Amino acid sequence: MSAKPKVGFYWCASCGGCEEAVVDLAEGVLDVVAAVDIVLWPVAMDFKRSDVEGMADKSMTVCFINGAVRTSEQEEMVRMLRKKAQFVISFGSCANSGGIPGLANQFSKETILKFVYEDCPGVDNSARTRPQTRMKDEGDRSLHLPVFRDMVRSLDQVIDVDYYLPGCPPTPKLIMGGVQALLSGKLPAKGTVLSPDVALCDECPRKDSKPTDLALTEFKRPHLAPIDPEKCILAQGFLCMGPATRSGCEALCVKGNMPCSGCFGPTSKVRDQGAKLVSCLAGSIAAKETPEIDKVLSGIPDPVGSFYRYGLPKSMLKRRIDN
């Protein structure tokens, strides 16, 4: 039996960008591969569910799981992986807080299924067929599909998680930092988010151009107005989530002249990123009268989609409550 630590990677409701991020380690990935045995990585190698079932409990040193949890299959796999792994790392925004798939929590399951299988332009389904969890084909063979749950959940709403790597996706630097901490045994307290616990503005190269009083008079959208590449993006009136977003990405989006969209989630002092963004951004408007305030706020057409872009399932309300 090999003495190398056994490592697994698994994905749930995600785009595959987190898997790309592992490949983005470039030659760094070779050091990781040399130091560990990869015992599970469905996106890169051939693994079956039975391989996971066959593992002994706690036989895997660490399992990195990305993606939110929406189906019963994802839920079952992560529950099994929790038993097989000594450490579970929630990897990326979707696993940490629901991510983009989590925005589906604004809609009921019925609304989603009806749109996707009936109303969506381009769908030709006059019989209104919907996927069933069990069916028999002509050969009398039975097929099973996973159950589509009523809502999207973050990984830690389903299983116990040891550490979190934030980001959409996490940066190579943070991933390597996390892997090295695990391999060296120098582990922070359980539940730690493996990224600096300060707001993004702190490491933003445009920090010095942020005025003390933002006194915002309008909110602009990046595709409708040019962004000055030198000045604080928020001070220019673009929704920038930096003030209520955890740092660690080294202001990647700002360096690309785009506002922060909040993918690293909140710092440990914030319990609801969206509410905190409302507090910061709306509080920074200059207007004092309700009609003027509403006019400025009309520049934010989709507050939930903007402020909970990566974390609706982990917000205090979790999902639209009347669905």
Add this chain to the structure above:
Amino acid sequence: MTHHDKKGAGRFEPRIVAFFCNWCTYTAADLAGVSRLKYAPNTRVIRVMCSGRVDPQFVLDAFSRGADGVLLGGCHPGDCHYAEGNYKTLRRMRLLERMLKDMGVSDGRFRLEWISGAEGEKVKTVVNDMVAKVRALGPLDLPGKFKDWDSELEGLARSVHASSKEAAHVR
């Protein structure tokens, strides 16, 4: 504590968390008290130094822990003890109200009112009116909803637990 008044034949008694600023609305509530004004007993008042101290997180937190309504009271515009605090409150709450609507929280469960220290009567009117409206809306009961939503997880939690492969030789 239950949602239903034990004496009142099962009538729903709303629980309303009220954040009142120290300088105006809390003083007004105090005035209502010493003036022996009678009003609905459904509010749980939390005194804050300024309505501007009320982070939108507090409002969501109150709902998620079982409040049926949240009332926020501050000084009239121009009267803030800290000059600008209530303007910040107004801006934040205009946006929060839109967000609450998008999340399915009915109009009327959250309310912002300016009540000066002299307006004991207004505390009575606002509280009575809000209690009546929230009573008509019925219980919000988010803790109950959270529990209900998570009930779909129980089946697999049990079956995966049961199929656990115990292997004492590893470790």
